[in-house]
Amino acid sequence: MFRAWLLALTMLAPAAPAATDDPAAAPVPPVAARHPHVVKSPHGERIDDYHWLRDDDPKAKRPEILAHLRAENDYTAKMLAPLAPLQAELVAEMRSRIKEDDDSPPVYDQGWWVWREYAAGAEYPVHKRRRGSPERPDPKARVEVLLDEPARAAGHAYWNVGSMAVSPDGRYLAWTEDTAGRRMHTLRIRDLVRGVDLPDAIPGVLESLAWAADGRTLFYIRQDPVTLQSGPVWRHRVGTPAGDDVLVYDEPDPTLFTDVHLSASRRYVVIAVSGFDTAETLAVPAARPTEPPRVVLARREKVRHSADHLRGRWIVRTNENAPNFRLVQAPESAPDDRRRWKTLVPARATATLEGFALFERGIAIEERVEADRRVRLFSGGRWQTVAGAPASTASLGEHRDPRAAHLRFTVTSLVRPTETWDHHLASGARTLRKRQPVPNYDAALYRSERFWAPARDGARVPVTLAWRPDRARLDGTAPLLLIGYGAYGSSYDPAFSSNRPSLMDRGFVVAIAHVRGGAELGEGWYEAGRLLHKWNTFNDFVDVAEALVRQQRAAPDKVFASGGSAGGLLMGVVANVAPRRFAGIAADVPFVDALTTMLDETIPLTVNEWTQWGDPREKAAHDYILSYSPYDNIRAQDYPPMLVTTGLWDSQVQYFEPVKYVAKLRATKTDRHPLLLHVNMDAGHGGASGRFEVLAEIAREYAFFIDLAQRRARR
Secondary structure (H helix, E strand, O other), X not given: OHHHHXXXXXXXXXXXXXXXXXXXXXXXXXXXXXOOEEEOOOOOOEEEXXXXXXXXXXXXXXXXHHHHHXXXXXXXXXXXXXXXXXXXXXXXXXXXXXXXXXEOOOEXXXXXXXXXXXXXXXXXOEEEEEEEOOOOEOOOOXXXXXXXXXXXXXXXXXXXXXXXXXOOOOOEEEEEEEOOOOOOEEEEEEEOOOOEEEEEEEEEEEEEEEEXXXXXXXXXXXXXXXXXXOOOXXXXXXXXXXXXXXXXXXXXXXXXXXXXXXXXXXXXXXXXXXXXXXXXXXXEEOOOOOOOOEEEEOOOOOOOEEEEEEOOEEEEEEOOOOXXXXXXXXXXXXXXXXXXXXXXXXXXXXXXXXXXXXXXOEEEEEEEXXXXXXXXXXXXXXXXXXXXXXXXXXXXXOOOOOOOOEEEXXXXXOOOOOEEEEEEOOOOOEEEEEEOOOOOOOHXXXXXXXXXXXXXXXXXXXXXXXXXXXXXXXXXXXXXXXXXOXXXXXXXXXXXXXXXXXXXXXXXXXXXXXXXXXXXXXXXXXXXXXXXXOHHHHHHHHHHHHHHHHOOOOOOOOEEEEEEOHHXXXXXXXXXXXXXXXXXXXXXXXXXXXXXXXXXXXXXXXXHHHHHHOOOOOHHHHHHHHHHOHHHHXXXXXXXXXXXXXXXXXXXXXXXXXXXXXXXXXXXXXXXXXXXXXEEOOXXXXXXXXXXXXXXXXXXXXXHHHHHHHHHHHO
């Protein structure tokens, strides 16, 4: 079936955008050596010629691997050298749309208002605070520095804060920092009164933190050295050696993730255990941190939930008897007793409950209807819609204290810079706290719309488009960048990026294909794109591209595609099955060696994600993953020009997946189109950590697509 579909799409093979118009003078791509390695499984063996490119050492890689990666980077740099002026132009444009001396709207937290400030030219912000009431900051109060990120980041090629938490008495700041990009954080503590960093330093932890009520006891998670994504919860006492820390909870199921945080009431340290198909909530009284955790909501098969506590009751978001989730109130004395639950938001087929926030004066929720996210508020005995519009995204903003006088929410779209609003919970008055400043951008010049594309099985796939009408005609002549993800039930919401105008100003239409595997149309949309339904994700993306061409939203020979991580898996599949539909593809940190990774329990995330992709120890899952795994389905055919990126210290998709993929693809494909690989030697899954450093990575990809489109136009 897939081969017949591929033949039906063989049209308009893309031209090669060589870095030089003289093929004889073009740089020679690296050729990776072949060393056959047997990949074993219960359902047959496979040979992997490029397994040698894998090295699991978290601190260094073998010299021969580093030599190959540097050769790939050198080749890419030479191939893209003619585009250096365009890349520099793009970086300058994108940087010109960033207000360099910027700050975030202050948010209320336990008698303080906290915010972030960027100095002109700074890659990282400084976190500050000022005393105030729940209504407003005190303008006469002294401004204090919580954390100076530029100072902490000095001397590091990569630096990132995982999370920050101030003790209840305001005395101490705890934070986790990553200096490699592999989510391997170190926990640190600062005495804010004395202005000194304490000797407490605990390496190998995950991001989340929670203070007990005494302001001296801190809960954190030690990172599992193999899976990296989870681990046991520990308790630390400020000023004591890490060796004296106490194990609080160790989840025995390796397929589940663990998180720790304070409840809204600050009465409980919540230990949230979750997976793709189950969840459990445990709690430790914040006033009695040495007590063992007790189960608040026990795990049940196929039941997912999240819970928070305020005003003597638990509020629970659950999919039990509610595929798109419902919101219930449970008594503090017996939160797991379904007979005593009170429904606050019922189950609905047409709306998905995605999140909630608790206040002393009400409850706010995020919900999704027809792919659009909106915010609603229950206060004064009634529900009201606070924000939401077609082809845009309304979201709950940052909330740290339920005593806050305002509900904060944000509104954005592909062409509307993000606005931060406060809705006064008592009066209902609304105040615009901040409109994202975007110098050199005029929103009136751009348009956005929602489009519904028919899939081959009759499903309607939502697509969000943006363009500049005076630069791009929707008459079948415009180049299109189609973006996709489609995994984990994560919806790819339309949000403003100050970088995309650089494409739209050059005549591109930018579109997001909200394919199955995400949850834009509810949990059924997610379920229809995972496990043994994963092919729907890939088919949807190709069908969206075809529909946009038919509706003249794109030129048939100028359709480009981009996706990262699980979206990079999507790119790898469509490159295999529909190579002639796309004039160029960018795959960022792509998950392309799906079957081998899912067979290997020593690779981070593998065990956690069996419920997402399937457990290949079972033959049905094994064969299904094999049917689409990009690395396994590379074939001798022409492929479009491709740009592949990865980070050497990636903890989610290991660097060797895209590196092996490029090596095998280069040795197998029959065309002379560019196949470029860039490895960030200092970063992980998210790429460069600085707000300006990342622009070079974006500009590289944009220049790649713009050059391809310009070459097409000259034909």
